[in-house]
Amino acid sequence: MYLYPDEITKDLIDIIKSDNRICKYLDMPIQHINNSVLKRMRRNTTSEDMFRTIATLREELPGVHIRTSLMVGFPGETEEQFEELLEFVKKAELDSVGAFIYSNEALAWSSRLDSQIPENVKAERYSRLMVAQSHVVFQSNRDKVKKKQMYDVVIDRISPGNRNRVAVTGRYFGQCPEVDGQVIINDIRRLGKLPLVGQRYQVQMTDFDKYDLIGRIIA
Numbered sequence: 001m002y003l004y005p006d007e008i009t010k011d012l013i014d015i016i017k018s019d020n021r022i023c024k025y026l027d028m029p030i031q032h033i034n035n036s037v038l039k040r041m042r043r044n045t046t047s048e049d050m051f052r053t054i055a056t057l058r059e060e061l062p063g064v065h066i067r068t069s070l071m072v073g074f075p076g077e078t079e080e081q082f083e084e085l086l087e088f089v090k091k092a093e094l095d096s097v098g099a100f101i102y103s104n105e106a107l108a109w110s111s112r113l114d115s116q117i118p119e120n121v122k123a124e125r126y127s128r129l130m131v132a133q134s135h136v137v138f139q140s141n142r143d144k145v146k147k148k149q150m151y152d153v154v155i156d157r158i159s160p161g162n163r164n165r166v167a168v169t170g171r172y173f174g175q176c177p178e179v180d181g182q183v184i185i186n187d188i189r190r191l192g193k194l195p196l197v198g199q200r201y202q203v204q205m206t207d208f209d210k211y212d213l214i215g216r217i218i219a
Helices: 010-018 035-040 047-060 079-092 119-146
Strands: 025-027 065-072 096-101 150-160 166-171 183-187 200-209 212-217
Touching: 010 047, 047 065, 047 079, 065 079, 065 119, 079 119, 096 119, 119 200, 119 212, 150 183, 183 200
Parallel strands: 025 065, 065 096, 183 212
Antiparallel strands: 150 166, 150 200, 166 183, 200 212
16 A cells, blocks of 8 residues: 555544455655655655654554655755664664665756755665665564564465475565565475465465565465
8 A cells, every 4th residue: 555644544544454454564655754855855744744653553553564765865965864864764663665866857846956966975875774774674574583473475476496396485465566575485394285376375484585584384
């Protein structure tokens, strides 16, 4: 579900709570957390709004998976403002973060703004941001493995693997196709047969590899 922060209302949260057919997955494009940068971007929300929305979602929808997209290098972004964004990534511990570097578009009003950021500075900020998020993901995935977390996983692909084995991959509700990680299933012995693409299976998390989880089918 792709929603701007100001579109996430109490009524919407109540609908999600009341219908278990709706995945607790929200892609909320924040872009930045510094209020001055947000104002230059002509965004309708403030950092206070975003912190409040994230807290409400986590309180009202336990286990909700929050994804966002962030931009570095918007014209006029200072090192201090970037540091605020970096600290937000570390403290908010969002489940998934996609980041991109600002680039000028010919007809965009922002291309005419003063204080354009040098390309090398933008690249360096992007790198630091993604390193910070990788640490968040590492901790999150490690906790899932330590807790032996169980997820209902939809099988996406079954393909030949090494040593006459098959490679089975799928996704749980918190993994959007093509943008998030996946679940690599390396143990199907309890099932006693090959799983079927498109079917759901209960999978226990046993390990992880960067953004991907690794697990075994339980049922």
